[in-house]
Amino acid sequence: MVLPHHLRVLAGVSGEVRLDVPAPVTQRRVLDALEVRHPQLRGTVRHPETLLRRPFVRFYACELDLSHDGPDEPLPAEVAEGREALHVVGAVAGG
Amino acid sequence: MTAVRLLIGTQKGAFTATADATRREWTLAGPLFRGWEVYHIAGSPADPDRLYASQSTGWFGQIVQRSDDGGSTWRPVSNDFSYDGEPGTHQWYDGTPHPWEFARVWHLEPSLADPDTVLAGVEDAALFRTTDGGGSWHELSGLRTHRSSPSWMPGAGGMAVHTILVHPSDPGRMHVAISAAGVFRTDDGGATWTPANRGLRSQGIPNEDAEVGHCVHRVARHPSRPDTLFMQKHWDVMRSDDGGDSWVEVSGDLPTDFGFPIAVHDHEPETVYVVPITSDSEHYVPEGRLRVYRSRTGGHEWEPLTDGLPQRDCYVNVLRDAMAVDSLDPCGLYFGTTGGQVYASADGGDRWSAVVRDLPRVLSVEVQALP
Numbered sequence: 001m002v003l004p005h006h007l008r009v010l011a012g013v014s015g016e017v018r019l020d021v022p023a024p025v026t027q028r029r030v031l032d033a034l035e036v037r038h039p040q041l042r043g044t045v046r047h048p049e050t051l052l053r054r055p056f057v058r059f060y061a062c063e064l065d066l067s068h069d070g071p072d073e074p075l076p077a078e079v080a081e082g083r084e085a086l087h088v089v090g091a092v093a094g095g
Numbered sequence: 096m097t098a099v100r101l102l103i104g105t106q107k108g109a110f111t112a113t114a115d116a117t118r119r120e121w122t123l124a125g126p127l128f129r130g131w132e133v134y135h136i137a138g139s140p141a142d143p144d145r146l147y148a149s150q151s152t153g154w155f156g157q158i159v160q161r162s163d164d165g166g167s168t169w170r171p172v173s174n175d176f177s178y179d180g181e182p183g184t185h186q187w188y189d190g191t192p193h194p195w196e197f198a199r200v201w202h203l204e205p206s207l208a209d210p211d212t213v214l215a216g217v218e219d220a221a222l223f224r225t226t227d228g229g230g231s232w233h234e235l236s237g238l239r240t241h242r243s244s245p246s247w248m249p250g251a252g253g254m255a256v257h258t259i260l261v262h263p264s265d266p267g268r269m270h271v272a273i274s275a276a277g278v279f280r281t282d283d284g285g286a287t288w289t290p291a292n293r294g295l296r297s298q299g300i301p302n303e304d305a306e307v308g309h310c311v312h313r314v315a316r317h318p319s320r321p322d323t324l325f326m327q328k329h330w331d332v333m334r335s336d337d338g339g340d341s342w343v344e345v346s347g348d349l350p351t352d353f354g355f356p357i358a359v360h361d362h363e364p365e366t367v368y369v370v371p372i373t374s375d376s377e378h379y380v381p382e383g384r385l386r387v388y389r390s391r392t393g394g395h396e397w398e399p400l401t402d403g404l405p406q407r408d409c410y411v412n413v414l415r416d417a418m419a420v421d422s423l424d425p426c427g428l429y430f431g432t433t434g435g436q437v438y439a440s441a442d443g444g445d446r447w448s449a450v451v452r453d454l455p456r457v458l459s460v461e462v463q464a465l466p
Contacts, residue, residue, distance in 0.1 A: 040171035
């Protein structure tokens with residue numbers, strides 16, 4: 001995963017975050033693993049109760065916008081196999 | 096006390112400023128939580144090194160940070176503010192039912208006696224408490240489930256618990272203020288609540304004298320007189336001498352009685368401070384002049400305090416949580432503006448000087464007296 005600046009600072013990481021996620025590799029499972037590894041990120045990418053993607057956060061990988069894919073849809077094989085990163089991007093909205 | 100520390104929350108991070116007891120030369124540190132809105136930072140009266148900060152953005156939600164060393168280092172603690180049970184609905188701006196949704200922590204109120212106990216006032220209006228230093232938060236749901244709550248409506252900035260006043264000798268007794276529902280009081284630690292708005296009058300709501308629905312901006316009191324409350328409302332400065340059972344207007348000769356913060360002198364329970372702004376439509380000080388107003392009579396008669404404050408070309412506001420008083424003698428006052436300035440007075444408001452001038456929009460100011 002590649003996290004946006006604020007979440008990298010919050011998690012105390014730089015560069016990519018590599019996670020071990022059992023198959024099938026889905027948005028839900030990747031975020032579950034992220035929040036286990038970095039509990040301070042709970043609630044920052046997805047709503048803490050509904051587990052839905054926060055409105056100003058988007059997911060991209062393999063030149064695709066995956067933001068509107070369901071949380072349980074398998075991610076591209078390149079992401080599941082660690083060859084491409086899942087990018088978590090904060091919307092470029094004002095303020 | 097040998098020093099003071101200001102805790103400054105801004106639109107784009109937090110800052111601390113420290114000075115010795117003269118309160119003349121300040122050392123600024125920050126920004127902390129760079130780029131995030133910091134609605135409030137508060138220190139524990141029981142342990143001045145224990146600090147809590149509300150850090151949030153519309154992008155990534157709410158973080159609560161805790162420091163055990165006076166702000167040198169911080170760590171995130173729990174950000175789980177789950178409402179008890181099915182949260183239900185309140186009124187939306189258009190009068191339709193709207194689901195209760197947590198947005199952010201507006202105000203943190205550490206316990207007088209225990210650094211691990213903190214109350215949190217949140218948007219959408221609710222009250223939470225931690226007793227384990229932020230490890231977990233639990234709702235005092237008696238407030239949100241008050242019979243009137245389905246009728247509560249947001250103010251322009253959101254529907255939030257922004258003021259929490261705990262009785263100085265009985266932590267089971269509290270007052271909270273909600274925009275835009277009004278003041279509520281509990282005598283049983285938050286299990287049950289009673290509206291405390293009789294005497295408030297708000298033009299523009301269907302019933303001007305309603306039990307709830309008033310946009311209370313801020314409430315303050317002196318600890319030696321816990322039943323005497325001062326309120327800055329959406330128009331009107333008010334006073335109660337019976338714990339909120341009844342309110343009377345004390346706006347008196349203020350140039351305008353619209354504003355947000357209100358504070359009480361630490362040694363003079365009848366000395367009150369407000370920062371009037373032009374109107375509900377023009378949120379900046381009147382006539383381009385930044386003036387703090389002081390009443391030494393508990394209201395009615397007010398004097399402008401201007402020495403050291405800009406008296407031309409100044410169009411800033413002071414937000415409700417951005418004014419604080421210290422416990423030193425003489426009493427010090429502090430406030431931060433939407434223009435990014437923080438001002439200090441070491442003599443009860445007679446003279447002011449800038450602590451810092453060019454911060455992001457200041458959301459909150461608190462002060463600690465340090466041993």
